[in-house]
Amino acid sequence: MQRSAVLVKPDGLQRGLIGEIINRFERKGLKLAGLKMTKLTDQQLDEWYAHHKDKPFFPKLKGFMMQTPVIAMVWDGLDAIDTIRKLVGVTKGREAEGGSIRGDFAMSVSNNLIHASDSIESADKEINILFADNELFDYASAVDLLIYSEEERGA
Ligand code: IDP
Ligand code: MG
DSSP: OEEEEEEEOHHHHHTTOHHHHHHHHHHHTOEEEEEEEEOOOHHHHHHHTGGGTTSTTHHHHHHHHTSSOEEEEEEEETTHHHHHHHHHOOSSGGGSOBTBHHHHHOOOSSOOSEEEOOSHHHHHHHHHHHOOGGGOOOOOOTTHHHHSOHHHHTO
């Protein structure tokens, strides 16, 4: 099983899409391991988006991400990182495939509603930035018996 960090960004919160986004993850069969509302700090965003720090859009991106609190989540599942990236869609909303979150609800390359980890390394980093160990939960899910095969449950 893998863990992925997900944020509902300020535009998702303002547009009332928190429930819609969580609903898609739940329906898919992903398991919620942690959830909080938090206001990202300048320092957290420098770390979170370190690989974008030289991009021209970096200062605006930080400002956008600090406009309101965000909803931070950790979701568990088999190959959760790639699976969630597919549910989210490509960065530019107007190019994202219909059926994906950005494809269904976003038009912008910057105001694209949601963040999702893109690798195991970034998931580890992002989870550490936002969650303490005692804020993450590992619990038996009754529906995992239906969602995965026996072999997959052992993976
Ligand atoms: P991702 O969120 O799909 O992984 P990244 O390329 O990692 O996309 O970029 C991080 C975030 O920075 C994007 O989600 C978006 O909010 C913003 N961003 C990316 N590219 C641009 C751009 O060309 N102009 C403005 N903002 C951008
Ligand atoms: Mg990214």
